[in-house]
Amino acid sequence: MSKNRGTDKTVRPLSEAELRQMLLAKQQELLAKIRRERGGLQEGAVQLAEASLGDLAGRPVLTPEAEIGYEVVDHRAHLLAQIDIALKKLEEGTYGRCETCEEVIPPARLQALPFAIRCTRCQEAWERRSRRPGLESVYAGERGRE
Secondary structure, eight states: OOOOGGGOOOOOOOOHHHHHHHHHHHHHHHHHHHHHHHHHHHHHHHHHHHTTOOOTTSOOOOOHHHHHHHHHHHHHHHHHHHHHHHHHHHHHTOTTBOTTTOOBOOHHHHHHSTTOOSOHHHHHHHHHHHHSTTOTTTTHHHHTTO
């Protein structure tokens, strides 16, 4: 029987130029967001210092909103590092290979997450291992490569 083209989930692999353009665009978007968010966080820190709020030791206390803001900026900085790694891999000719099993990462995954360094199977396994108590320090070095 013929395959119904409407349900075909095959994704055309992107060219190196398309990948580079996609990664650079995401990089610029993240940098703009970080600049905006850091500006807001710095303004909030100044207001906090001026209000002389603090705990018993006299250290400033972050509001829950400020803590979330710092976490968001930290996450975006982590994504920027992943994009830098992906761009380097493009230059080296190793882009699109899983760092764990060395198999080719499916084009659909790379289009959805162009800075992926693992195939879905290996990423899920890595996430399960990294969530287990006591193993956090074992995989901390691997996290720095993402």
